[in-house]
Amino acid sequence: MRQTILAVLSLSTMAALLTGCGGDLVLLNSKGPVAAGQSNLMMTAIYLMLLVVIPSAIMALWFGWKYRASNKDADYQPTWSHSTAIEIVVWGIPVIIICILAWLTWWGSHKYDPYRPLESEKAPLTVQVIAEQFKWIFIYPEQNIATVNELRFPEQTPVSLRLTSNFTMNSFFIPALSGQIYAMAGMQTxxxxLADNTGEFRGFSSNYSGYGFSQMRFKAHSVTQADFEQWVTAVKAxxxxxxxxxxxxxxxxxQAEFASLRDGNRSQKQIDAMVRNAKTELEKKLAATALKEGPYKTQPxxxxxxxSVEQGLFExxxxxxxxxYHGADHSAPVVAGEAPASETHVAVEHATASQGE
Structure with a gap:
């Protein structure tokens, strides 16, 4: 028994230590009202569920100890079949908790709707976000500037993000400030x-999107209003x-610069296989495009x-x-920065790419 207890304690300690390997618990260390509200909602739901989990775990251990074979004083009732009190407890308490969780879910989904504007005396800063392969592009339409892999905004000022994607679906996530939101081609989310104070926060894509997915990282900087204006002036100059x-x-x-920002999305082995196995005109065009883009980057x-930014680039x-979806020529070849031409094109591209795997 002593060895078993020591083993359980050792495993518990190891598990507790391993949970700290990722740095600070950013989801529980929010720096803005949106993330703080979502964190509180998550912790409230966890506490409610623990009202069932903890007593259940304690009773499982206690019952096992009390009714062990060596305990001759424990009650033995082989014909026992029903207890109204037990039925009320094991069904009533979970039903009540589930009802509370359902209400919290409904309330939270409206309260922290990502589309819902934040209440503030300051006017929101609009930023257009494009998920590119494999990087994040931020356009400031009011300031007429743009950045790659860096987002800056004033503290205590609402930031209204408009997101889309220039390739596959991605998930935009700044854990310290808000929940994640998908960026999808042909759509705007x-x-x-809002950040309560100045600081630097991690941002990344939380949705796998290809070999270069791990490089889709950026820094979000919350700065003072004066520092933000100074930064805008410097970039414009x-x-x-x-x-x-x-x-x-x-x-x-x-458009030309934007097209040049696209990284390759295949390994060199896959590109060589595409070139080697290309037989049809379409396959040769796809192989030529892959050669032009090169292999995926291993650094952000x-x-x-x-x-300055070309007007209407985001749109x-x-x-x-x-x-x-409106009668365009689907047979046109794909150019970097443009959409896939058709479902057939995409199917052939995946088929040829898989030959190098």
Missing amino acids: HLNV GQGTTINPQAVQKTVLD HPVTYYS SVINNYMSN
Whole structure:
């Protein structure tokens, strides 16, 4: 018995230590009202469920101890079949908890609806977000600037994010500030966030989207209003590196520059197999495109600033995909930055890519 107790304690200690290997518990260390509300909602649901889990675990251990074979004083009732009191407890308490959880779910889904604007005396900052392969592009339409893999905004100011994708579906997630929201091609989703104080927060894609998925990371910076305005002025003047020396400063983000941002989505082995096995014209075009894009990157794209943005760039990304549903020429070859031409095209692309796996 002593060895069993020591083994259980050792495993419990190991499990507790392993839970801390990922750093701080960011979901329980929220830095904004949206994330804080969601965290409180999650913890309330956990506490309610523990009202059943903890007594059940205690009773399982206690019953096993009390009715062990060596305990001759325990009651032995082989004909026992029913107890109204037990039925009320084992059914009534869970039903009550489930009803409370159902109400919390309904209330929370409306209270923390990502589309719901945040209440604030300050006007929201609008940022357009594009999930590119494999990076995040942020466009500030009011400031007419753009960034890659970096989001900056003033503290205590609502940020209204408009999200879409220029390739497969991704999930935008800044755990310290809000819940996740999907970014999908041909669609626009909304997410409202706010940071209580200045700080630097981790952002990433929480939805697997290909070999370069692990590189879709960015930093979200909450800064003072003065620092934000200074940063915008510096980026517009082509001097963004004075604020962030590790960044790359460029001029305009137009369609040509946007198309060049796409990374490859295959390994070199897959690309070689596509080139080697290409026989039809379509397969040869796909192989040529794969060669041009190259293999997927193994490091995140460097933070990049653009001093201006082509008007309507964000809308054009959505329209590129929406046009496929309105009589567009589906036989046209795929160009980097544009939507897949047809379901047949996608099917052949997956088939040829799988030959290198």
